[in-house]
Amino acid sequence: MEAFTFDHTEKILLVATGILFITQVLYYFCLYNRIHMRSRATKRGDTHFTQELPPISVIICAREESENLRRNLSAVLEQDYPQFEVIVINDGDTDESEDYLTLLEEKYPHLYHSFVPGSSRYISRKKLAITLGIKASKHDWLVFTDAKCLPQSNQWLRLMARNFTSRTQVVLGYSGYERGKGWLHKRVCFDNLFTSMRYLGFALAGSPYMGIGRNLAYRKELFYQHKGFSAHLNLQRGDDDLFINHVATPENTRVETDVNAIVRVQPVVRAKDWREEKISYASTSRLYHGAQRWLAGLETLTRLAFYGTWTATLVIGILNFHWLAASIAFLLFLLRFATQAVIINHTAKDLEEKRRYYFTLPVFDMLQPVQSLRWKLYCLFRKKSDFLRK
Incomplete structure (x- = not known):
């Protein structure tokens, strides 16, 4: 029965990881899967x-x-x-x-x-x-x-x-x-x-x-x-x-x-x-009207938080020899990864992109929000005149 008993820290981390996992899966099925869904609908007429x-x-x-x-x-x-x-x-x-x-x-x-x-x-x-x-x-x-x-x-x-x-x-x-x-x-x-x-x-x-x-x-x-x-x-x-x-x-x-x-x-x-192109878009994205900008930001935030909580749960579970907690954290990571891989690669296939993303997916998944933050920081530290008409 000890295997099914979690301490206070593990409970908090597992609940947080579960909530973040559900949030991420909803984003993938409700937003990122739209192009694939549209392609299938078009083929069906x-x-x-x-x-x-x-x-x-x-x-x-x-x-x-x-x-x-x-x-x-x-x-x-x-x-x-x-x-x-x-x-x-x-x-x-x-x-x-x-x-x-x-x-x-x-x-x-x-x-x-x-x-x-x-x-x-x-x-x-x-x-x-x-x-x-x-x-x-x-x-x-x-x-x-x-x-x-x-x-x-x-x-x-x-x-x-x-x-x-x-x-x-x-x-x-x-x-x-x-x-x-x-x-x-x-x-x-x-x-x-x-x-x-x-x-x-x-x-x-x-x-x-x-x-x-x-x-x-x-x-x-x-x-x-x-x-x-x-x-x-x-x-x-x-x-x-x-x-x-x-x-x-x-x-x-x-x-x-x-x-x-x-x-x-x-x-x-x-x-x-590429950097200049991304910085130029980052300079105008802050002016977007509508909730989409904040919803996109929420996806990025929950993505990074998910990586943090599942990793913390895995490490604490291993250090405490609590293999069930560690296994649940790793399983949630695998389920999210499988969801990502299926939706992203189906979309890439629909758009005839030559590349597929499996082993590189976790790397790019973490790198993408880091890059986005980098472009925004460039905008903050650059002169405002760099983005005004010339």
Whole structure:
């Protein structure tokens, strides 16, 4: 009977570990499993799509991107879609982008390009470029991507457009990384997958709160109704996540996760580039409206607390030769790990991600919130001017 008797400390730790375990499992089944659930529903034919294919304006902002334009732009221009235009706003003219775009317009009459005036100052050049592209566009539906992004198939626009119902004003798509090598690439891919499971999961649950401009669509009238980026014009960025946070609602937002609607980004080569991207998003995340930011933070907090309590219970159980307490703690860890592995890897398979996460999962699971804290600390200790328009 002594095996079933727990001291006061063990009881507290076991109860805390159990509560944190239940909280974590609920997050995985109710939030992070949403993309997989959506994929299954779509395959069963349970998801409603429109048959209309309205004209589309694809807007791409490019800054010194001649190499990426040569590599990726043709795949955008050759989409299997009845009527669309592609508008490239060239920011910077020190490379060969201008000459290449002019030459390409001769082959593709639905390609147009313009540029950000070199004299533009004291305003976010990215926001100005997007605004110029929107003003130049001919059609109501706008689709956004980056010069460094490559559509996974020529059905990208068709699949995004099947979500353009009469009530829809925003469509969020998934962007993943192309296959790469090295530890940095593994970290970046996991972080991207997990972040997407979070913000797309919230959107699929009826609580959209952000979007990423690599694969995003919204109506032009929505942009003008909310006066463009005026709500956060003082910030250097926020053209995608903050804008969507400002305009998206449960009624006007849909999510597209079909594998042929994915755009792929080139692998990150330098840790510095990824760090700057993450810091820039961290700088605007504190301005998000809605409870989603706090709910995401609660998941991270309970995750770290779970690691702390199950480890403490395991250690105390071993030191006290109380194997039942140690076994319960380890069993809860294994059950959570199994839940994670199944949901994350099913989602990765649905999105045709090349990597699977088993042995590396606990490492990335702990590393991800540590990295997030690191980005936020960078924001605190940097000058505020680093995040304001220039």
